[in-house]
Amino acid sequence: MYKEMDKKYVLNTYPRNYVNFKQGSNATLFDDKGRDYIDFTAGIGVTSVGHGNARLANAIAEQASNLIHTSNLYLIEPQAKLAKKIAELYGEDVGTFFANSGAEANEGAIKLARKYGEKNFENKRYKVITLAHSFHGRTITTVKATGQKSFHKPDFSPYPDGFSYEQNIKDIYGSVNDETVAVMIELVQGEGGVQPFDKKDVQKLAAFLKEKDVLFIVDEVQTGVYRSGEFLATNLYGIKPDIITLAKGLAGGVPIGAVLTTHKDLFEVGDHGSTFGGNFLSTRAGLEVLNILESYKNSGELDESFIYFDSKLKEFALAYPKMFDEVVGLGLMRGLRCFDCVDLSKLIDSAFKEGVLVLKAGRNTLRFLPPLTITKNEINEGFKRLKNAFNKVN
Numbered sequence: 374m375y376k377e378m379d380k381k382y383v384l385n386t387y388p389r390n391y392v393n394f395k396q397g398s399n400a401t402l403f404d405d406k407g408r409d410y411i412d413f414t415a416g417i418g419v420t421s422v423g424h425g426n427a428r429l430a431n432a433i434a435e436q437a438s439n440l441i442h443t444s445n446l447y448l449i450e451p452q453a454k455l456a457k458k459i460a461e462l463y464g465e466d467v468g469t470f471f472a473n474s475g476a477e478a479n480e481g482a483i484k485l486a487r488k489y490g491e492k493n494f495e496n497k498r499y500k501v502i503t504l505a506h507s508f509h510g511r512t513i514t515t516v517k518a519t520g521q522k523s524f525h526k527p528d529f530s531p532y533p534d535g536f537s538y539e540q541n542i543k544d545i546y547g548s549v550n551d552e553t554v555a556v557m558i559e560l561v562q563g564e565g566g567v568q569p570f571d572k573k574d575v576q577k578l579a580a581f582l583k584e585k586d587v588l589f590i591v592d593e594v595q596t597g598v599y600r601s602g603e604f605l606a607t608n609l610y611g612i613k614p615d616i617i618t619l620a621k622g623l624a625g626g627v628p629i630g631a632v633l634t635t636h637k638d639l640f641e642v643g644d645h646g647s648t649f650g651g652n653f654l655s656t657r658a659g660l661e662v663l664n665i666l667e668s669y670k671n672s673g674e675l676d677e678s679f680i681y682f683d684s685k686l687k688e689f690a691l692a693y694p695k696m697f698d699e700v701v702g703l704g705l706m707r708g709l710r711c712f713d714c715v716d717l718s719k720l721i722d723s724a725f726k727e728g729v730l731v732l733k734a735g736r737n738t739l740r741f742l743p744p745l746t747i748t749k750n751e752i753n754e755g756f757k758r759l760k761n762a763f764n765k766v767n
């Protein structure tokens with residue numbers, strides 16, 4: 374019934390599975406028939422503290438019953454608190470602008486970079502270099518910032534000017550010129566195949582960009598908020614970018630985006646804005662998520678889950694040596710690169726039938742983005758079901 378309703382009234386932009394989820398508990402989802410599923414996707418890296426998290430739900434409910442929104446024309450207490458918390462956890466003196474999504478955060482980052490290019494150079498610099506396998510969002514500008522050619526469909530042209538792509542980090546050096554205002558990369562490419570870059574390569578690039586006065590933008594929409602093991606992957610890589618963007622896991626599923634920058638005076642009043650961005654609801658949720666994850670990290674539980682997931686993932690990959698070439702990623706952003714790939718979608722369908730949700734990235738990567746609070750039992754059960762699924766299709 375709801376399937377027909379959805380098909381009739383909702384625009385058809387997603388390859389949608391018509392399971393009707395009703396409830397969730399940490400990394401477990403329940404559908405309308407009472408079936409349970411282990412969730413290795415966390416809503417594509419969003420439900421960082423799990424489904425049905427009581428602390429988050431209470432914080433949201435309490436906030437909602439007082440105030441949801443007043444606009445950015447007035448002080449928003451949880452917004453100020455969340456911005457302060459972000460700066461403290463990151464450990465740098467950054468200011469934050471709040472948006473509603475990853476793409477919007479990246480738009481904000483690009484605007485900020487262009488302002489830098491206008492203000493600081495006689496001949497305005499405005500060009501942004503990104504990587505070929507990157508993903509930066511779905512708005513018309515962030516689609517153009519995304520390096521994967523398949524996203525630049527002629528259907529939506531013309532696209533904004535000022536973006537170019539390089540295959541690898543080492544190719545960036547030769548392409549920076551006096552029109553380049555910024556380089557934007559993900560430290561671990563998510564949609565592009567769960568591909569982490571080498572720490573030394575990234576640090577070398579950061580030093581080069583600083584020397585050339587070219588801004589370094591790090592898209593941490595997927596890697597941010599403890600997914601890498603540290604608050605930011607930037608912390609893990611030991612770099613200090615000019616601009617960092619966050620979104621997915623930041624408010625546990627309440628829409629939010631954030632632009633962090635050390636250039637705190639670049640945007641002036643009126644330069645940028647958002648009606649919903651940073652409202653009471655989303656920033657209160659963000660604050661609770663950060664409080665939960667901070668203590669989870671400090672107690673050692675987060676690192677323990679990472680080690681356990683890693684061991685189970687490797688054990689699983691080893692059980693199918695003909696299928697999987699490599700275990701990739703870091704923290705709880707992981708992938709299995711399969712060689713001679715059979716239809717990954719078929720595997721994902723079979724996994725669904727066995728009651729475990731997994732994702733695909735790039736052409737040949739089976740992707741795992743579980744809630745950061747996933748338990749050992751849930752990890753065990755998920756891999757058990759995944760084995761059953763694989764045995765059925767192989």
Ligand SMILES: *Cc1c(COP(=O)(O)O)cnc(C)c1O
Pocket residue numbers: 473474475476477479508509510511559563564592593594595620621
């Ligand atoms: C998901 C993602 C985006 C886009 O975020 P939306 O909230 O869907 O706009 C941008 N960059 C990266 C790295 C992402 O993973």
